[in-house]
Amino acid sequence: MKIVVQVKLMPEAEQAAALRSTLRTVNDLACWVSQVAFARGVPREYELRRHTYLHLKAVGLGAQAAQHVIKKVRDVYTTLHANLRAGHLGRPKSRRRVKAESKPIVFRPEAAQPYDDRCLSWQYDQQTVSIWTMAGRIKNVSFVCAADTLKTLRDYRKGESDLIERDGVFYLIATCDVPEAEQYEPDGxxxxxxxxxxxxxxxxxxxxAGRGPGRYRKRQLTLRAKLQKKRTKSAKRRLKERSRREQRHVKNTNHIIAxxxxxxxxxxxxxxxxxxxxxxxxxxxxxxxxxxxxxxxxxxxxxxxxxxxxxxxxxxxxxxxxxxxxxxxxxxxxxxxxxxxxxxxxxxxxxxxxxxxxxxxxxxxxxxxxxxxxxxxxxxxxxxx
Missing domain, CATH: 3.30.420 (Nucleotidyltransferase; domain 5)
Structure with a gap:
């Protein structure tokens, strides 16, 4: 069974600048690959690689990073086409569907970038990672996580990890292949x-009971409306601070219930x-x-x-x-x-x-x-x- 665990990176100033520059660069290049894919009718991954790989290498990406950028672009188009076939973006010729089909997919500057074991290595005892960046490979980047998260990483981490930036903080989201327990015969x-x-x-x-989460959601909705109405710098700062707070609260509540x-x-x-x-x-x-x-x-x-x-x-x-x-x-x-x-x-x-x-x-x-x-x-x- 595959689960994901998240660790928080604690880079020094120079390391953080290198990570931020790397994310901006690879996502800008992913937007360029997306434009190429859209112009050529979203070809298969191998054909898309033939049109873009040499350019990505020429601008400074490593071989593995270039492969990941191309695969990332192809995967989002695969997801888009699956949503279109399932009708999740509306009926044919609907406004939402036409908008999704009429332009290339754009990647945010801080969007996730996948890393495999050739680009990223973990040192669990020291709680550090060595990671590829546009400025070269940087070592001894510290990370923090809970004790059981570290144990899960040490025992079951397998496959790719994603580097993301959220509100100026860097995270690594790692895939772990955890064995399932043997099912017993249920007594009812x-x-x-x-x-x-x-x-x-x-x-x-x-x-x-849903009364508590309902009140919390309503209170957050009212507060967001008040802050959005003010349109001041401090209100925008407060809105940014409170972003995803409701999402985290609901997620924690669902974890407890489950x-x-x-x-x-x-x-x-x-x-x-x-x-x-x-x-x-x-x-x-x-x-x-x-x-x-x-x-x-x-x-x-x-x-x-x-x-x-x-x-x-x-x-x-x-x-x-x-x-x-x-x-x-x-x-x-x-x-x-x-x-x-x-x-x-x-x-x-x-x-x-x-x-x-x-x-x-x-x-x-x-x-x-x-x-x-x-x-x-x-x-x-x-x-x-």
Whole structure:
């Protein structure tokens, strides 16, 4: 299983200047390669290399750095075409799609630059790296990270690492190939109902309320609007300081929720049953005031966190269809739209059971998870006559 870990570089003044100059240069050249690719109809990587490699070498890039710049450009066009085919940028001839197709892709000056083991070497005991720059290879660049991050790097780092600059600070994002734990046979399943008012509700009784994150998001939105309205230098400085703060807060909250769910499943030798919510933003129609809330809902990130933590712990995990889970009684399986009295109350029209709506849905998801797990284990080979 591949995960990424991030370390913070602590370069001296001359080292920082070399790193900054290198990022600016390689991203300027990536913009030039992008223009060449766009003008030639985005050829395959080998053909694109034939048109650009000699020029990149002539302006001072090393062989490996030139290869990485070309591959980086080809990869972003591959991603763009995949998004176009999937319809993520709108229908053909829509304004957003035409804008994406009508001009070359541009790289930010501080965008990530990949490094392989020929351009970057790690010294874990000294917590330093040796890295290629336009000014030559610089050594003894210090980095800092948590103790478990250093252990993960030492034991499992494999493949490329990305150098990025964020708000004047340099980071290395390294890929680690961590072995998965062996899956055990689950003794039942924990259903997880995802929502906005309650971020996650499990069939075991755990409930992560969304009231706190909702208030925090609203407070950040109000503060950003006030600062943007002022248009002063100090307001712009404050906006820059606060950038990504909400994103980090949501990410930390999702990590805590995911760890709680996976730890409970591991402790009770249970599996985890998650809703398959892909495409929900395209399926659901909401009024304008509700759209911000829906599009700020980081359910995909929470689901990804639960998945990778479960794989590392060896916890079985299945996805189920969420259809009718909020309208079905977990006791008698009676389905009726009127069973859902309001957002938080469920009263079955069949047997009269009263329950919290999210808790009832989580039990239905757990039941579906058991059915999916059992169906996956059943043999499809015809019986021998």
């Amino acid at each position: 399943f924990i259903g997880v109902d995802l929502g906005i008012v309650n971020i996650a509700t499990t069939s075991t009784g755990y409930q992560a 760890k709680t769910i996976v730890t409970e499943a591991e402790r009770t030798s249970a599996g985890i049953s998650l809703e398959e919510l892909k495409g929900i933003r395209q399926r659901v129609r909401l009024r304008k005031p509700q759209r911000v809330t829906l599009h700020s809902w980081a359910f995909a990130q929470l689901g990804d966190f639960i998945v990778y933590k479960a794989r590392r712990a060896g916890v079985p995990l299945v996805y189920v269809d969420p259809a009718y889970t909020s309208q079905t009684c977990c006791e008698c399986q009676h389905i009726d739209k009127r069973n859902r009295v309001d957002r938080g109350l469920f009263i079955c029209r069949g047997c009269g059971v009263v329950a919290h709506a999210d808790r009832n849905a989580s039990h239905n998801i757990a039941r579906k998870g058991e059915a999916v797990w059992t169906a996956g284990r059943e043999s499809r080979v015809p019986a021998t006559p």
